[in-house]
Amino acid sequence: MNIFNKLNQLTSLTENEKILAKYMQNNPENFIKMSASEISDACFISTSTIYRLCQKLDLLGLSDLKIQVSSSINEYLNEKNVIDYNYPFNGNETQYEVILKMKELYEQTLISSLNLIDINQLNLISNALKDSKHIDFYTSAGNIYFAENFKFQMQEIGRLINVPIEEYHQRLTASSSDENHVAIIVSFEGRGAIMQNIAEILKNNKTPIILISSTNENPLNKYATYQLYLSSNENHFNKISSFSTRLSLLYILDCMYTQFFKLNYNANIKYKLNTYNKLSNKK
Structure with a gap:
């Protein structure tokens, strides 16, 4: 970091x-x-x-x-460049000006996300994922799509991840979890009661928790075994869209995936290519 x-x-x-x-x-x-x-x-x-x-x-x-x-x-010093993460453009700007503002927003978000990454935590997380028998991913709303993308990436190299979506299914999954599972929780500030409940259940079941959250105060911090931070420059609701938070989450999940991939690099490449050869009916 x-x-x-x-x-x-x-x-x-x-x-x-x-x-x-x-x-x-x-x-x-x-x-x-x-x-x-x-x-x-x-x-x-x-x-x-x-x-x-x-x-x-x-x-x-x-x-x-x-x-x-x-x-x-x-x-x-690059991160200190002034940009309004919540309202990066206004209604009077041309489309070209808006495109440039979005480019700057993404660049600043990646710099901010990089500055927050703890390499030691990333290494511990990749080993925890490798050693676990089951991986469960808990999140909500638009973050579900990022969880599904991470699930897809991991499945391509033979590692299955469970992404429960409905609240009842999330509670049921957490309740049946144990120390052989690893739980990934994505929650910007831990506002939702459901995530606090799930984190408490997981903690009681001795399931290691990987928490991906903002740097702001978060009631879920006390449950985390490992923690990575999102770029935290956006307001939770007073903004045009979650441009920065979405990109930051994708970047962090891709860093987790690449670190995991690197643990068994050649075997993962071979597995992925063999799988796609089978999909294409190639021998």
Whole structure:
């Protein structure tokens, strides 16, 4: 995960640590050139605050922090480009201007999604999917189509996924789940009572949960075994459409699929080609 997004995820920062984090976000290029004493003077904090923040970020020290900032700075500055995710165009613009705005919206969404991906979590998730006997995918509304697409991708390489759609079927599936299952839950902010109920049932049944959600406060976070974050710049309802959230979800699911595919790359290619040869009646 991009170090700046990781900073935003920390919830136990002291006031001085918040000042330091804000300085890093506002002055990333200067920060990587400064010594501990220079940073301390600029932020009016003690040097011990710097090293406490490094510990909270699971980093070895200031040098490690500077490396992380340096490697993240380009994507972070690109993401700061101003765009209205909810109303990316207005009624007075030409169709060509709208097309360009949509291109910019998609580019910014992909940058934001990339910055939020935790590679370690992605690796753990791919191994959890590989080791599980059953995979169940829980979501609702328009996200069902993305779940079905992920199901199709996985079926092409011989891995079957269950996508219950109706609420009763979702509850029934969760109730019959156990530690041999892995559950994928997609819920932007966990508003629906059904997903909270399903997450609680799964947790009680000791089923590992992969939660894909926004970075906003979410009651489902406490149930998650693994977690990946969607680009979270859109309002839940006050917008033209879920342009950004849809693209972010597709990107994350494709990252999950490709990481899983890579675990057994050559065998998966062989399986897929053999299957399509059979479909085409080729020997």
